[in-house]
Amino acid sequence: MADTKTTKPSRYSVPGLSEEAGTKAAVLLQDRLNALTDLHLTLKHVHWNVVGPHFVAVHEMLDPQVDAVREMADDVAERIATLGGSAVGTPGALVKARTWDDYSLGRAGAIEHLGALDLVYSGVIEDHRAGIEEAGELDPVTEDLLTTQSGQLELFHWFVRAHLENAGGELSTAGASSEREAADAAEAGAGQSI
Numbered sequence: 001m002a003d004t005k006t007t008k009p010s011r012y013s014v015p016g017l018s019e020e021a022g023t024k025a026a027v028l029l030q031d032r033l034n035a036l037t038d039l040h041l042t043l044k045h046v047h048w049n050v051v052g053p054h055f056v057a058v059h060e061m062l063d064p065q066v067d068a069v070r071e072m073a074d075d076v077a078e079r080i081a082t083l084g085g086s087a088v089g090t091p092g093a094l095v096k097a098r099t100w101d102d103y104s105l106g107r108a109g110a111i112e113h114l115g116a117l118d119l120v121y122s123g124v125i126e127d128h129r130a131g132i133e134e135a136g137e138l139d140p141v142t143e144d145l146l147t148t149q150s151g152q153l154e155l156f157h158w159f160v161r162a163h164l165e166n167a168g169g170e171l172s173t174a175g176a177s178s179e180r181e182a183a184d185a186a187e188a189g190a191g192q193s194i
């Protein structure tokens with residue numbers, strides 16, 4: 001059976017935008033949709049698996065982020081449709097298309113999850129910024145959508161990082177290249193500041 005769940009070229013676009021530019025913007029947005037869907041599922045996974053003395057603070061901090069990121073995914077998907085494209089939202093297609101690994105921590109302490117989430121947010125925000133650059137060549141409305149979302153993602157990233165920062169303004173996760181490494185560094189950093 002033919003795979004129908006791939007981003008298809010637009011048959012039309014919004015007035016004033018070529019079909020080619022509309023298709024390119026939709027392809028770019030599909031990757032952002034995958035990242036945002038992955039992110040809100042990951043944040044919920046952390047909400048369920050966080051343990052330890054800071055459980056309530058982190059458990060409750062994450063739900064508004066889940067809701068906001070889910071809303072961002074909806075806005076991106078509807079922009080794809082507005083541009084004449086077809087938004088792909090199935091889990092199998094997401095896993096097939098994504099270029100990053102699944103979140104690697106299961107049940108773990110709050111500070112470990114926050115260390116790992118620092119890396120998760122960094123990845124999404126860097127790619128959103130690259131998306132803003134690319135969208136700037138194609139469609140200002142898409143550029144504006146990604147710019148607005150980046151501001152909110154960066155704010156959530158700060159909420160996470162504030163737990164990992166010492167009074168000197170240094171992040172315990174600096175230089176970590178994997179979620180596990182960041183989780184361990186965050187835990188070691190928290191031990192030092194007590």
Ligand SMILES: [Fe+2]
Pocket residue numbers: 047
């Ligand atoms: Fe819940």
